[in-house]
Structure formats: structure tokens, C-alpha cells
Amino acid sequence: MLLPWEYGIRNLARRPVRTSLTLVAMTTVVVLILVVVGFVRGLERSLSVSGDREVVLVYSINSAENIENSSIAAQTPRLLTASLSGIWKRFGVPHVSPELYMGIRVGVVDSNRAADLHDRTNTEAVSESDALGLVRGVTSQAPLVRRDVRILSGDWPGPNEVMVGELAAAKLGLPANQIVVGNTLEFESQQWRISGTFSAGGSAYESEIWCNLPDIQSATKRQDLSLVAIRLPPGGSSAEAELFCKERIDLEIQAIRETQYYGGLQQHYGPVRHLAWMVVILVAAAGFFAGMNMMYGAVSGRVREIATLQAMGFRRIAIVVSLVQEGVLLAATASLIAGGIALLFFRGVAIRFTMGAFPLEIDGVAILIGSCVGLVLGALGAMPPAFKALRQSVAVGLKSI
């Protein structure tokens, strides 16, 4: 027979200061776990949704896995369109997107001074920020290939205009209200009016700045491209594109499915994920010791009481269960509070990384993992003190002060 539930609940209020401190410690631990789990899930999601299985990327063979370093001939899209029969077409339009992709310093021009600045020379422009942004020069064919892109506000960029992803501000380390339609950015010594914002289904593009390909080529004085994205028909094979790239050694290009490309990047970020899980384990260990410390304190002051319960006829297992109930109850409360804090303050918070930015993914799975870890910590933390208390004989326990 177990001890009444009220016994465990009321025992928590017996040492309010110690219980409160432990609650704060456990809440902090669970919040940290939720944030780290959210980080890992956000990173994984960002990379996993960034690849489209029906898209093949053609880029320089010399750039290894970094498309930013890629430089291919401007006529590559035409060659590909003419040579490959497996490119998806609708209404006679081949779904091929030539793109110039680069990481460059991007500044934000004070909106109050933007009008004035347009009248001055470029060198006089004043930037509020000067962070590394990801700029992609595209043509109007880009949406045919990048199917997840949706314009959220404003319009497709015109001359000297840009369209920004909804995480571009995070990538630039700026408040979201600075990267809005009508404001002006500055990069490559030019001002670019923000014409619109877009989402991309949580993919890496959401942290990019898109502008017209000829404009960025002109601004950077480049005639080449970084890559060509080709859309295959549903279920289509990338073999033809790969074969073409291998045969045309003069072009020095390679073809790879976009999913494979981001899969490779996921492996690249493997150590980061492992480090994050290590943090979860270390933080969880801290929580375990916090819980155990509290329960040791709680049990050491109750040795005679525990012996009394045994003298009455309560089995040791009933007392262990009751002590575990206390730990779990505290951990459950901590998990609940931590879940609320994480959802209110950390959910969706953008994290910058080299490939862009991604939101902390504090979803049901993260909450479940955080809560389970919290509950397990509560239960495990209560066990050593419980077993220690019960190792003592009842007769000795009854004499304890």
C-alpha cells in the first residue's frame, strides 16, 4: 500500500526556500534542455527542408561543397537547357534558374535618411549595421525551381530592389522592424530598396536577400554565375545532368541533387549536433544533482519519520515511491514552467549560422523531450537519498533526532 499522495505534495512545502531554489534550478535546466533541443531540431529542420529532391544544382567542380566559392560560365544555363532532355518544362518554359550567390557585407540605411542618401554619392551612405549577409541574384525563373518560396509582403524586386527572406534580419543581427518593405539596404556600394519579403518553408533561403541577377552582376562587376538550379520532372533522374557535367570537362562543373548537397552539409554540422547533445547531457546531469541535493536534504531531516512509517507497517517500496513522487512532482512543475518560458520567450528565436539563420524549433517533440528529461531527473534524483534513508535499520532510525 502506498502512502497518500498528499504526503508527498505537502512535504514539498515543508522546506519552502530549499524547494523553491530547487524548482528554479530544475526549471533552468529544463529551459536549457528545451533551447538546446530546439537548436538541434531547428538546425536539422532548416537543412532537411532546404533540399528539393527534384532539383539538381550545377556548380563549379573547384568549389568543393561551398557554392559561395563557385564560379561557372554565364552560358551554362543555355548549354544545359540545350543538352539535357530531362529538364522539367511547362508551357515550353524550361525550369532552369541561373543564380549568383555570395556572402557580402550588408548595411541598413537609416530609413529617415534614405531619401536623402539617394541624392548623394554612394560613398556617403551611412549604414546602421554592417553584417555578413547572403545575397542571391536570381531571375524571374527562380520561383519555378524554388517551389517553396512565397512572397509574404510587397513585390518581386525591380531594378535596384531586393526581396528579403523572413529570417534575413536575424542573419544580419538586426531587429526585424529594420528589414521591412520600403527600407533601404546597402551593399556593394549601392542602395537597394526592399520591395518585398518572402518565406521559403523554413529552408535556408529564408535568411537570404534576393535581387535581380543582372543588377548584382553589374554591382559586383561579375559576368559569371555561382550555380544553375535545374528542376527535374517528378521522379526524374539526375544521371543525365551528372553525365553531362562529367563529359564537359571544359566547363569544370558538377551536378548534384539538392537533397544530397544539404545532406552533405548536415554531416558537416554533425559535430555541432553532437556538441549540442553533449550540452543536453551535461545540463541534465546538473539537474540530476540539483534534484538529488534537495532530496538528500529532505530525507536527512526525515529519518525518524521514515522509520516511524516503517514501524507502522509501510513497506520500503511505498516510502521510496513516495519520495520519488516528491521529486517527480517538483520536476513536473519545473517542466511545466520551463515549457511555458520556452514557448513564450524562445520559440522561433532566430539563430545565425554560416549558412543563414534558423528558428529555434521548440515544438511538441522538444517539449516532450524536455519534460521527459525533467521527470526522469526528478525520479532519479530522489532515488539515491531514498535508498540511503532505507538502508538504516528502523530501530536506529527511530532514535534519530
Next chain:
Amino acid sequence: MALVELSHVSKRFTKGDETIVPLDDVCLAIEAGEFVSLMGPSGTGKSTLLNLVAGIDRPDSGQIIVAGTEITDLSRSRMADWRAQNLGYIFQTHNLIPVLTAYENVELPTLLLKLKASERRQRVELALEAVGLADRADHYPRQLSGGQEQRIGIARAIVSHPKVVVADEPTGSLDGQTSEQIQTLLQRLNQELGITLLMVTHDREVAGIAKRQLSLDQGRFRETNVRMQPNEIASR
């Protein structure tokens, strides 16, 4: 057959190189309905004997039979079950659970019995009435006086209708007047409810309320009327 039978029970403790023998080949029989007090100076083994009868300690040798059960060989969990069914324990410092009300404290031992909720409630109310504290049922131990706490402790010891109630210095931490109240209560429980009581005390006056008084010293009963041989136990 006696309700409590100890046959050639010995218990020793080792402390460093020294071996203490609080009980040395002790035999004792207590009949149902008896009120027995056990006296002796500190460290003479009174509490050890009480704990052996209560099944919270084990002898090094000998046999203890309480209410027809040989308790020396019971496993730890069976012993716990046996205590729940057969034993009430009155502690010197009452040992009430501070986070539970008087009612909940008294109710605790009944949770270990297979009782209906209504029967449990009835038993708790009767036990509280028996100790004259029905009106303090909702009070927490900190809201009760020392004497009231001990009465609640007594109600808790009798609520499960145990075969034997053991009391370890039940008046040891109380002032004179409160001690008398508790003594009277214990006498009433024995006389009116027929509860078998084994009480340990170092106070001769308190011991005097019991019908039968034993004295323990140097590991053996000193008074001739209580030092019995096994054949005497069998004949009782």
C-alpha cells in the same frame, strides 16, 4: 498459548572491540489483555526488547512468537505486513507526521488494512474519540500541545485494532500533569478496550500503572516473578 512469547532470546551489539549484550537468553510470556511495564536503567535493553516484540529488530538467537506468528524468520516485507496487521507502536516523542492533520495521522495505519472508506472513517473517529480529541481532527501536529500530540499518537497506535500495542517511554517527554493524563488513558485502553500493552519506562511511578511490572538489568529479568523458564511459558 500466550499472545507474546520470547524463548531464549539474546541480542548483542558490537561497538569497536566491545560487545554489549542487552538481552541474554531472555524468556517472557505476555497473555492477551495484559498490561505489562518494563523498567530498568538506561541501556539495559528495554527498548531493544520492545523493538524485538514489535518486529523492527531481530534477535541474534531465540524465538519470538507474537499472536501465533513466529516473527524472527519473516522477510522484511512480510514483517512490515505483519506489523500493519498486529502491532501498534506508541513512541516517546509521538512521531506524528507534521504535514498531515491529526485525522490523517490516525488514518495512516488503516490505509494498510483492507477496509472500506466508511469503515476506515468510523475507526479513525472512534480512535480520536477514545483519546478525547475528536474536535482536533483537522489540526496539524504543530497546532497541538505535547499531551495532545501523544494522545493522537496513541489513537494512531490503536486505530488498526492491533493484537499488541508497544509503548516506548510514552510519558518520557511530557510534564507531570500531562503524563498523568496519558497514564490514565493507557489504563483505560487496557481495562475498557482490553488492549494488550507492553510499556517501557524508566519511571517507577509510571510503571506502577501496569498490572504486571518487569525489571530488566544486565540482559536478564531480575525479579523472580517474571524470570520464567520455557516450561513455565508453555504451562501458562
